Amino acid sequence: MPKRAIPAQEKRGRPRSRRTETAILRAANELITSGGLADLTMEGVAERAGVGKASIYRRWPSKGALAFDAVVGGILATQPTPDTGSFEGDLRQTARSWVRSANSPRGGRTVAGLIAEVQSDPDLAKVWRERFVSRIRQERRPIIERAIARGEIPVGSDPEMILDLLYGPLYHRYLNGHLALSDSFAKELAHMVAAAAANGAVVRGREVLRSRAVR
């Protein structure tokens, strides 16, 4: 469950309003986890949270926006950004907890369902990018910043590429199911991404510089 769900709104809300928000997000998360996105209704959330529908609509204009905040809040609460003291350790813990969550019989396919919806709905796709993907990536940025500060990976290492190299293969197996999304895959993947970054393979513009030098 989201302990702190939407930082921006939380800051300006009064304690009571914050409790209402938390109750709404928790109710939405529980409904999505048990029945999937298709079963989510504003009525159902209002009833479960013990609030009026107006209280929900005041904060979330659409079911999609509420769903994304509820799911991402749950992910950020149950999978905080790790700080193990090493780059590979942080990537490994990120990947392993992602895999555990994806394989969970309760709600493990929720994100797959959301991504499926997003493919045919451009409005939902925008909300998805802003409220889900970008927020989680922003939360993970310190992993890369700390690795650079510790000298584990070179200055100039591209955080977006590192996150794509880690999350891309995880999502790929999750959505395509061609190979096992296992704990050992998470560990190997984290090791490989860490090794690639340590070797400077993830520094942007390196190829460009190299071809310039050749000329």
Next chain:
Amino acid sequence: MPKRAIPAQEKRGRPRSRRTETAILRAANELITSGGLADLTMEGVAERAGVGKASIYRRWPSKGALAFDAVVGGILATQPTPDTGSFEGDLRQTARSWVRSANSPRGGRTVAGLIAEVQSDPDLAKVWRERFVSRIRQERRPIIERAIARGEIPVGSDPEMILDLLYGPLYHRYLNGHLALSDSFAKELAHMVAAAAANGAVVRGREVLRSRAVR
């Protein structure tokens, strides 16, 4: 259009049967490309291909199976496995032609639509894995085998991991849309995967051996 669509069936078919198959696959591919999977019907394919519906059902028991063969056939025909003489060159060409196809206004979102369908249909998911993902990956394996033979990457480099590291980030941006699926991303990604593999980061079990040595 698929020049050779289903090798196994092609081998045993007589020339006329092969022409019928090609016509069916071409018709299905055209219908999917112009109208998406939702608009695909066996009737529509039969009419466009100039064959009876029985001719289709004899070869493909379901719309899903036909759709996958039609789309994968198109991909394998328009994006043959490159053989540029270098590992990075092969990965780059693979990634760039994938990106070009994904960004195509005509049919570029077809694969996204198929992946969306697959998330809520376990039978379709099985067909998807076997007829689509596994076939394309199998077709790309020589890229890795040749790189090992040329000594560009170490013996023991894991082909599955290399393909996941290349395709994962491509699919990730394609389905989530959080960052541009650009030609320069394809080039950088190919460069990074090639560099990682050349440095031995993609050799399986390396981590295990390393931790054993420490003990």
